[in-house]
Amino acid sequence: MEIEIEKFDNLGRGLGHKNNKVIFVEKALPGDIVEIDIIKEKKDYIEGKIKKLITSSKIRKEPICPYFFQCGGCTFLNTSLSESLDYKIRNINELLQKEGINYEVSQIIKSKKPLNYRNKITLKIVNKKIGYFASDSHDLVEIDYCYLCHETINDIIKDIPFLGIKNGLITIRVNYKDEILLHIESKDKLNNIDKLNELYKIAGIIYNDEVIFGSPFLIDKIGDYLFKISYDAFFQVNPFICEEIGNYIKEYTKNSHKIMDLYAGVGMLGIMASNNLKEVVGIEIVENAVKDALINKNFNHVENAKFFVADTKNILDKITNNYDTIILDPPRSGVNKAVIDKIKKEKIKNIIYISCHPQTLVRDLKLLYEQYEINNMLLFDMFAQTSHVESFCVLNLR
């Protein structure tokens, strides 16, 4: 089947039409004419991948990565960075417009490093082979280098086979000192841990939730801030963008007195927003992350911050207009509706909503929009070369 690609869809795939059906084609670009292999066919749409490139789009370039066409890790290595940035702005604006939200985003803050920026990767190991799954499948794409990852991660990927894992998952994290934290989930016995430690600065190895070497955490540095990050705690994957977000958080909380940081992780945003004149209360569901946050406030000489373990939807009574600013930085599923309703009921003055998922952000903004106006909204290219983006949205009570 031959398709002319008209535009990107909201997952960064090429979109075209044929026989009254919408066709989504992985890694196809607007302006391409492609023959496709069908992956999935439904009544009104088809998902496919390129079988043959008949006419190449003017914006197409040769991907730097040899695994690009098989691997599900990134989206835009076959075009320029500026095309990918334009796409991200266009995509959020289309979503806002569709939901009747009258705001146009015009700015995306670039990653200082558009490649080799990721401080964390999770790889599958299947029959001793290490790699990613191809997109929407469980077929392993064996890799020994990922252009999104920090060079130290790429160095150690090549030596992971030393450990003798036959099947499992490995998460590799690296910090500003090139120290490495490994979290291995597998039933296989590990070999050669000492050998790996001779070659790399291994901060710790966690094997199925048991610390078998070093410590169960890394300490990372973002600007002048230090953060302890336990192996099971969330931390943003792009340290260059974290520093930029820190500047915006400080700017937009400079007149706040009491801040509630919901979905606080290891406390990064709350701590950056604090200047010891303000009270910060952080809520986070992962216990180790909260323990980290309590240490992180001391690392960063923050006196007036408290962090609690809770599910945000279970602390609605604590969300009150004693707080003048709420920071929302939820997972991809967005903010629980009961939390949004309580924020609206309490008429909390300012909201800073940081989101890694435009669809759920726009869904939640629609609920807030009647009562809150968007004061500023911009994007951060946290996940450069992929279709994902981090949005930063400042809302003020109307």
Ligand SMILES: C[S@@+](CC[C@H](N)C(=O)[O-])C[C@H]1O[C@@H](n2cnc3c(N)ncnc32)[C@H](O)[C@@H]1O
């Ligand atoms: C996108 S991360 C943001 C973390 C932090 N703000 C940061 O920038 O590092 C979302 C965080 O929300 C936490 N989380 C997920 N569901 C939650 C819930 N229902 N209640 C509280 N925290 C939750 C996750 O564990 C994770 O740490």
